[in-house]
Each structure stands twice: as structure tokens, then as C-alpha cells.
Amino acid sequence: MPDVRALVGTFDSAALIFPWKHADARVDALCHEISELVQRGEKLKLTRTEIFSHIRRAARAAAGQGELPGVQHSLAKSTPVPFLDEPWYCCAEPMNDQFVSIGKVKEAVAKGDQFV
Secondary structure: OHHHHOOEOOOEOOOOEOOEOOOOHHHHHHHHHHHHHHHHHHHOOOOHHHHHHHHHHHHHHHOOOOOOOOOOOOOOOOOOOOOOOOOOOOOOOOOHHHOOEOOOOOOOOOOOOOEO
16 A cells, blocks of 8 residues: 555564554654553553553643543453453564564663564
8 A cells, every 4th residue: 555655664674574653753652652651560560450541641641631530440350451462462562571582692682683
């Protein structure tokens, strides 16, 4: 599709992806911020409700809206919500901590050309 092709870069054989950027850079910035919020929340062992609360605030701030006063979220247990990094989820994107080095790397985190 021509409109998508205009956003997609050339194939990155090291990362095995076609990198792309959204036409509105604020969308990419929000995506990065949400990814960081999820990773930080997981490391801090926050509940899913707490993590989604942070995501909601970030999204509303990015949209130029403030926090919704008096919004209560149910803490009742229901069916489990899938995690964004579950292997069966077709659109799952690996989090930074999940990249696995396949080269001779002495750093804790692999660089873009050293992971799968």
C-alpha cells in the first residue's frame, strides 16, 4: 500500500524488521513512554490496574487532557487480561529486557544489531 510504504524504511537485516515511524511523532513518543511505563511497572511488581492507571494518565496527558476526577476502576477479579509480551499474542513486541544476545556481548543489554 503506497501510504504505508511511505512510512516504512528499508529492511534492517540485523533486527529482521522494516522500521517505520508514525506520521505524527507524538504517537511514537507515546508508544515509547507506554513501553517504559509497562517495563518499569513490571520491575516494581505493580498490579495490572496500577500499570494501566499510569498508561491512562500518560495517554490523557499526550492528548492534552487532564486526569478524570473520581474515576474508579474495578479491582474485582474477572477473566485474565493478556500481557503485551505473551509469545502467543501475534502483535506482541519484545520489551527491551527481553532481547537476547546471540553474539559475543559483554554488556547487560544487547545493541540493535545483536538481538533476536
